[in-house]
Amino acid sequence: MFTIDDLADRLGGYLPQGEIQQVKRAFYYAEQAHDGQRRRSGEPYVTHPLAVANILANMHMDHQSLMAAMLHDVIEDTGVGKEALARQFGAPVAELVDGVSKLTQIAFEDKAVAQAENFQKMVLAMSRDIRVIIVKLADRLHNMRTLGALRPEKKRRIARETLEIYARIASRLGINTIRVELEDLSFQAIHPMRAERIKRAVSSARGHRRSAIRQIQNTLQQSLDDEGLAGTVVGRQKHLLSIYKKMRDQRKSFNEIMDVFGFRILTEDVDSCYRILGVVHNLYKPVPGRFKDYIAIPKANGYQSLHTTLFGAGGMPIEVQIRTREMEAMANNGIAAHWLYKAGQTDHPIAEGSRARARSWIKGLLEMQRHAGDSLEFIEHVKNDLFPDDIYVFTPKGDIMELPQGATVIDFAYSVHTDIGNSTIACRIDRHLAPLSTRLESGQTLEIITAPGARPNLAWLNFVATAKARSAIRHALKHQQHTEAVQLGRRLLNKALAAFETSLEELPEGPLPELLAELGLKNEDALLESIGLGSRVAHVIARRLVDLQHGEETAPGPAAARQQGPIVISGAEGMVIKFARCCHPLPGDPVVGHLSAGKGIVVHRAECRNLAELGDDPEKLFPLEWAREIDEDFPVALRLQVESRRGLVAELAGVVTDADANIERIGIEERDARLATVNLTLAVRDRVHLARIIKRLRNLSHVERISRLGN
Structure with missing residues (x-):
């Protein structure tokens, strides 16, 4: 059984003795606080925080993170409060523990709301200290490793939450070692039989192909040695969930996927990466279109590497990744590499870049949180935003912007700045005007055209791909509706007050606050908004205001005054x-x-x-x-009785276009062999414009009757 002394020995490799003693003190404190508590498996509860600290030690996390790991369940599961922890171990550790702790179980309507509220709390804690999420991921990883004692349905629920949220966050922060294990453990909990079959098949296939793998590995290594390049070739294993996803999504058999051999080459510097790329391309022919340079353009989580696919002996596909050892540490530990390098008291630019990207991502989460209507809407945005495949586009100044696959012009505008997104009216892609709904492709250069009075369009929600754009549009539309409803409410109330020969501006100060208190409304805008949205009738509100002014029931003024x-x-x-x-x-x-x-x-x-x-x-x-x-153009519906003939739609469209109108929708119903009914929806300016169009359509010999629809 793993003990605190075993952990202390491991920490001795990178932490000073004083900090190790503080970690041990936190362990003994947790051991005492959890005394008598046991896990479902029957083990003493303190084995869990000790295991979480051990996972963090593998990542070379600092002593405060390790102390928080020891104490992370103390606030929730024992009588110890945050203030007591702050007195014992200092405010930073207490804040970390509070951030990692789950919310006290509130009586939410359902479990989904509770989980969403918990996640919101965690995001706020992350914004104060990114270590919160790293400790939380280690906590979730150990819980996933020990799912065995739980009921099957609870296992599946926890595994789905892990896949949807925690594995994606680990990916977003570049912590690949934790992501892979979380995904495989979740897959095994959700689909135990499929996972077991794939695991056995992988083991069998690896045994059969061991000699082929060794031969390719030796050939690659010999080529590097011949060129005098320092590089180590290692085999790369596919993990269970990625194999299953490829079989399911690409409709491939297990053998087709396992026939692709994967290798990773680790070297000392970036220059060597590109030299090695040249060597492997000379050795085996590259597959066209399968080269990716993530060193020049890193992924959002800081991942850097060269990826290429080659035709091996007999046409066998070989996937090769080439990266420096620092990039390898970054790929495995992500944001945690910041602490791994700090352990040596030297900050590393790769780790610092990852930390900056993580801060930027969390800033985006906080912005989404402010705009979201509720916690469930927020967590849906986060799920959509957590790490789809990326494309790279350029601003007119040559800056690179990273967007998810399927992103549109509007997504790009909002990724630059929310105000730019809100005021977008047009766009140029590679110097040519393009629709705002255009799906973007890597390498394009975009120029956004804005106008001061422009506003988001409700239709944008039908095609945007990023959570930031979606939440910003919804927020702007809510604000827009509120402003317009207040303005309309003011017009309606003043019109109603005119019947009593007064107006909102002429009323004394007393009646309005009294009415607001009576209706339980916060301010005048809330009252006007409710009138503008039709929730309250302006005439009733006007009569009540005048009654409160005079202290008695008031009759409207003369009819002339009422008809304003x-x-x-x-x-x-x-x-x-x-x-x-x-x-x-x-x-x-x-x-x-x-x-x-x-x-x-x-x-x-x-x-x-x-x-x-x-x-x-x-x-x-x-x-x-x-x-x-x-x-402005307005829709209008027409019904035409016509003789069926070839080229009918083209002829009708020509007449409408010549009359300077647009066809929004067209439908044809065959009545019999000779006659057909055509339903047209047109966009026209006004009634006169419509009359001109109808006159032109009537001049067509095969049009027998035209009627305007609208009950």
Whole structure:
């Protein structure tokens, strides 16, 4: 059994004696605090924190991280508080322990909310000290190693959470050794039979191919020695989950995947990496399109290496990775390499770069957290953001930006800055104008065109790929809707107050605060927003304000005062004025507004039959009027009865285009062998524009009848 003395011996290799004594003191404190507690397996509980500290010792973590590992369950599982730990071991250790500790079990509606809240707390702790997540990953790794004592369904739940969150975080921070083990242990817990079969097959295949692997390894090593290049060739093993994913996603058999031999060449410096690449390309022919240079452009987690695939003897594929020993340490330990190098009291640029990238990632998480509506939305953003494949694009100044596969122009704009994303109106890709929904490819140069008054579009949510863009767009749209609802609410309330011969600005100070307290609202904006979104009726609020002013029930003023004229709309009001899809109103149509709860004003044509059903509450219906100048297109639906003939759609499209309109949707229903019904949705400027289009369509010989739809 592994003991504290065994750990102390290992720590002696990189920590001073005084710090080792502090780690031992933390162990004895934890041992006393957990006295009498046992794990599900029956072992004393203190074996768990000791094992977590041992995992961190493999990564050469500092003494405070090791002390936090010893004490990480003390706050939750014993009567010891954070303040007591701070007095005993100092504030930094107490903060680390508090960050790693789980939340006290709150009565959440379901487990998903509880887990999301826990993760939010952990992100905040990470922002203060990145070591929190490293200790947490070591804690999760030991828990995964000892899942055996749990019920099968609980094993699967913990394993899925590990795959979705913790393994991805380990990947994002570049801690490859922990990521691989977490993924394989999770795979074994979720699919035990599949994992066992693959494990046996790997063992068998390795035995059969041992001589071939040794021969290739010796050939590569001999080539390096002949060229006088210092490099060590080692075999590279695929782990269980990666084999399973390739079999499933690429629909390959086990033998096809195991026929690819993997090797890694470790050398001393970057210059040697490129020299070795030349040697292996001379030895075996490279496969076109399979070379990646992660040294010149590192991955987001700091990973650096040269990757190439070669045609070996008999066409056998050989995958080779070439990297320096520092890059190897970085690939295995990621952000933890910062402490590995600090143990020698020398900071290393690779480790420092990784630390800077980790800080940048956590800053992005905090920004997402501020924008997210709730903890579940936040954790969904994090899952989407945790490490898809990357592409690399350039700014006009030549700076490299890293984005996930499938990212669009809008994702790029938000990755530069949230304000740039919010005000984007157009883009040039390689100096040519391109749609904002364009999927980006590596190597492209992007120039974003912005305008001061521009705002995000709801449609952007349909194609953005990054969590940062999605959360920023949602946040901006919520803010936009709030602003527009407040403005509309003010217009509606002033119109209602005009019936009492007053206005919001003319009311004395007393009635409004009194009404806000009565309704349980925080401020005037909250009241106006609820009116603008249709949750409260302006006329009722106006009457109550005037009653509070005079202390008695007040009748409206003369009819002339009450009829202050219709509300003027321009079609560009945004999210709180919408146009009914049932009747498609156009500028020039007589229109009526209906106040719909949570939506604001919905504009209908005055003859729309749906108004009869909505008219049961006359307070929610009021006249509207179109503005004189409207610079916007509106949808309108037409139905045409036509003779079936070849080239019909092209002919109709030509007429509509010549009339300076766009076809948004077209559908054809065959009625019989001679006649067909064509349903057209057009984008037009106004009623006059529509009349001109209909006149041109009627001039076509095969069009028998045209009607405008809208009940």
